[in-house]
Amino acid sequence: MSKPTLYTCFSPALLHLYDVKRTIVVVIDVLRATSTIATALYNGAREIIPVDSVERCIQLGTQIECITAGERDGQVAPGLQYGNSSFEYPESFIKGKILVLTTTNGTKLLHMALAKGATEIITGSFLNLSAVCDHLIAMKKNVILGCAAWKDKPNLEDTLFAGAVVSKIKEHFSINCDASHIAENLYGIAKDDMYEFLKKNDASHYHRLANYGLERDLRQCLTPDIANVLPEYLDGKLVLQR
């Protein structure tokens, strides 16, 4: 039997080039949406509703019992209760609750993958790297690693995560995709100290977060398997896959 295909898509603005139907799409938004999603679900959140604007988040907060969260320029956005740091969502706080999370780039890509008919949409981050890889290997289906990017511009951290996945599962897939090779090679250089790699390369998102004093968040978001769950996007909500 021929192997399923694996593609890496560097930006939501390139998703139309790939055949999303009958495909598992992994949405990747390492700093910090998909890292926070993995953490909150790992710590027992009942579900996470990703929304693309602060206004929508505030609106949902008035309609259902939930935690509203989102940041603008590194601060909790006006009208919301919490921020985007995974440190804000320990088990003692988030267990059993619904989290409504504002995330511009990640939510956009989730909606696009849904609209284009993906078979399954999951979220990936270093915090749940192994769960994602084990699942993709087990499913034996075509895969697109979808980087949320930054306002559609490719970024280092999402590309690095795509490269980590490629390096771990490539034997199981047919990879006729230069973007996947670019990502894997990048990960090969960076893997021994991804924090230093981002710092040295002056990654634009690293820069933004470091300026806000969020180095601890950055290090957390680059730590493999500390929230090793499999978030799936179903009916507009992210839940643990059963």
Next chain:
Amino acid sequence: MSKPTLYTCFSPALLHLYDVKRTIVVVIDVLRATSTIATALYNGAREIIPVDSVERCIQLGTQIECITAGERDGQVAPGLQYGNSSFEYPESFIKGKILVLTTTNGTKLLHMALAKGATEIITGSFLNLSAVCDHLIAMKKNVILGCAAWKDKPNLEDTLFAGAVVSKIKEHFSINCDASHIAENLYGIAKDDMYEFLKKNDASHYHRLANYGLERDLRQCLTPDIANVLPEYLDGKLVLQR
């Protein structure tokens, strides 16, 4: 005085994200359009008219005295005279002549850069790497390294060339662009043997050309500075910059 900016654009489908106005756009189509363009001009071609279809190429061939060239699936396209290999354009053949060259991805990007109001459009390949770098440093203007890609999908060889340029001119520019850092890191891994790098990474375009028996072309297209001229796109034609 602040430094000019430098961005790398992995695909024509991402060009809208960058501010092309008041910018020098370097069109990069390493395998093989911009390599052949450098070679033909280096060997004395009077001008090169890039067109985006075989039909347009044939049509121009009936209207002006010129060489028509283009390939489909590694063979000279039906109705045209010559192919895309730089080896077909020695000085003894091409000097003083007009070459009409069919190139899908590269021509598309040339037209886009023109439509978006670029200050200057030049073409880059390893064959004229130093000429491009020296020019960009001297001009002190904002730069976009535009990869022609393959049907809008990012590719290894154009990304590698962008990385080579970044590595050589970065001190002269302000680079707030993760794609440039990705490209530079990739070039850092590959530079000692780019042919082996493409082969090892099973680059999709390498694969296509190698299947057609074009290894010699591939090696040629990865050799720096053997046709070290500066092609500029002016009034629909590529000419040596005066």
